[in-house]
Amino acid sequence: GRAGGEGRRRPAPAPPADLPVPPETLFLATIPGATPSTWVERFTTRQRTVQLVNHDDAAQLAHLAHDDAGQPRHFLPQLGYVRRRRDVSAEEFLRAGGVDPRHVHLVGVYSELPVVCVGRDHLLAAWDVDADGPVPPAELDPDEELDPARFAPVPSAEPMDAAELPGAGERMALEIAASGAGHVVLPMSVVRMFGRKDVIVLPLASTLDDTVGLSRADREAAATRSALADEQARSEAEAG
Numbered sequence: 001g002r003a004g005g006e007g008r009r010r011p012a013p014a015p016p017a018d019l020p021v022p023p024e025t026l027f028l029a030t031i032p033g034a035t036p037s038t039w040v041e042r043f044t045t046r047q048r049t050v051q052l053v054n055h056d057d058a059a060q061l062a063h064l065a066h067d068d069a070g071q072p073r074h075f076l077p078q079l080g081y082v083r084r085r086r087d088v089s090a091e092e093f094l095r096a097g098g099v100d101p102r103h104v105h106l107v108g109v110y111s112e113l114p115v116v117c118v119g120r121d122h123l124l125a126a127w128d129v130d131a132d133g134p135v136p137p138a139e140l141d142p143d144e145e146l147d148p149a150r151f152a153p154v155p156s157a158e159p160m161d162a163a164e165l166p167g168a169g170e171r172m173a174l175e176i177a178a179s180g181a182g183h184v185v186l187p188m189s190v191v192r193m194f195g196r197k198d199v200i201v202l203p204l205a206s207t208l209d210d211t212v213g214l215s216r217a218d219r220e221a222a223a224t225r226s227a228l229a230d231e232q233a234r235s236e237a238e239a240g
Contacts, residue, residue, distance in 0.1 A: 029053045029063050029080030029159060032167035033112070033189030036081070053077050054166040057148075059155035061097040070103040074159050083187065086111070112187045114206050116140065117199045119180035125200045134205035144182040146173040167193065174199060 026043050030036050030052050040050045055062070060082040065073040084093040091101045116135055118124045127135055152169030165171070171194060173184040178198045191201055 024048055026050045026079065027053055027077035027160070029055050029060070029077040030166075031055055031057055031060050031081045031083055032170055033083075033187050033193050034081045035189070039079075053080075053160060054162045055080070055159070056152055056155060056163050056166060056169065057083055058152055058169075059159065059163070061094070061099055062155065062157065062159035064094070064097075064099045064104055065159075066100065066103050070100065072103075076160050080159075081109075112189050114185055114204045115188050115191055115201050116183050116185050116204045117174060117177050117191060117196075117201050118183045119178045120198065120200060121180040122177075122183065122200070124183065124202065127202055129202060134203040136205050140183060140185075146176055146182045146184040148173040148184065148186070170194070 024047065026048055028036055028039060028043075028050055036052060040052070043050050060080065063074055063077045063080045067073060082093075084090070088096075090106050094101045094104060094106075116124065124135065124139065127139075148169035150169070151172035153164070155163075167190065170184075170186060170190055173186075174191075174194060174196055176182060177184045178196065185204060185206075188201075191199075
């Protein structure tokens, strides 16, 4: 017979504590205008699925909240989109939202053009882009500006609570602009998401917006850093 214990399968050794263990489900927070299909495909494996949690811009930093010691207040979603102006540094943007940049892994993904949307009866509807180029910000009446944040519902403090109607603030601002009562400035990706035919969309000569992916904890950052770095390198190569 076999010696005692011979032939028995030994249990697989546990991975070292300092190595990232990919979660069975990766929750990815999105924002209006985001197209996460690339990330869903990239992060989906035999051991892991990706589930989307739709947020408004007002809730885009909720999954990054932490206490004074840097410990995350929420464990999910692990990764999310955020949108910031290019002329605002990532550190300034995060601090303005109550997030310490030292506790966040951030990488730029792509840039998107801002546009101004007006109704067909608005004075700017006659603007000739071919002859005059993008609309200068000085041409916009600040008293007519429609801020989507004014019409958006109060975001939930729980980042796993998806928005009941993502982009509600932008949707209402476009509705008012279509009536001719003002203008709204939005990223082109957001305007395209709604596909309205009753507004005039004009390029704006202004600062680009950045959409970036963020991971709120070192473990999740390590698990996704390689894929994020690859995507950033690809974006920089295409831009160059």
